[in-house]
Amino acid sequence: MSVRLSFDVYSCVRVYYRYADCRRCVDVCPVENTITLENDKIKVNYENCINCGACVGNCPTESYKIQGFDLPEFYFKFIEDDNNLISCKLNVPCLSALDENYLSALCIEKERDIILDIKHCQNCSIGKQIDLINKNVEKANYILDAAGVDYRVKTQEVGYEKPEIKENKRRSFLKMFVKQTASLAFWAVADKLPPIDESQTGDREFKNIVSEKVYPVKRDILINALSKVDTEDKYFEVDKIEFSSDKWIDSSCTNCSVCYNVCPTGALTSSDSKLKVLFSPSLCIKCRICHDVCPEKCIHLEEKLYISDFVSKKYKVLAEHVMIPCSECLVPFSYKGDTTVCPRCRQLEDELRELLKIGD
Structure with missing residues (x-):
């Protein structure tokens, strides 16, 4: 069997935090027991995969790829084309491969409505993807509406079919002969070709999550599209979007550095002095890992x-700190202006007092 799907485990958010809430690839896969979550790790059964591309387009860190279908390549070709129709019979393996980033950006760049042909979804073996397609359309149209763009992504039962090309018998025979010859040539060198799924070869043993971050291509695609629109004073309601967020940090922050060390994209980071916690919505994928790991919440x-x-x-x-050495243990901590004893020493003192009370 020729495996067309590949999964780069080192781009998955669960490499940065194994208990992350993200399971989008599991949820969008239409085939049972193909992409699963086992022991907090993503497992892919390639034999079950039907190469629809849903995981490819909907993964926030673009951990999946399908050989022969490159989403950015499709995007830029579609922009140059006069056509505004997207169909599984024309230019994509399945409409579910396009999430709100690509759909909204296409409308902005082409300056017209984009039509998704859902006619074939009715008789498709993976027709249940229509719910995912409609959801992505809804999310894309929210982006367009919030940005003040008049164009929309629309679903229509077009029923596009590729036109049949009539050829004379001689041409058909020659075409068949060339195909058979090419096939024989391929299998003659097949064992010398590199494996399709290079991410599964096991060459890499670990990932330095502090220094190695992920940057999805579709983020640049959406930002470049929105930069061409007048968005002054316009905003997204954070609870209505899934692709990014904006954040704030309260005064209980201790500058422990955990949040920006495990941030998959580097949306959270620190200044060179390590005294400031910085944030960029342009990089955030709203995975909420920083919220989960923050000791102070x-x-x-x-x-x-x-x-x-x-x-x-x-x-x-988001936060700025003044670090001083603890008057008890001399370990630097974030000074809040109230005490020169670090939180750890204060906790130890509290625990000691409790023990003394028990002794009395």
């Missing part, structure tokens, strides 16, 4: 994400 979502902040690719300061 001091990271919060803003209600709005201004589109100009998203497009700018700039970092803003």
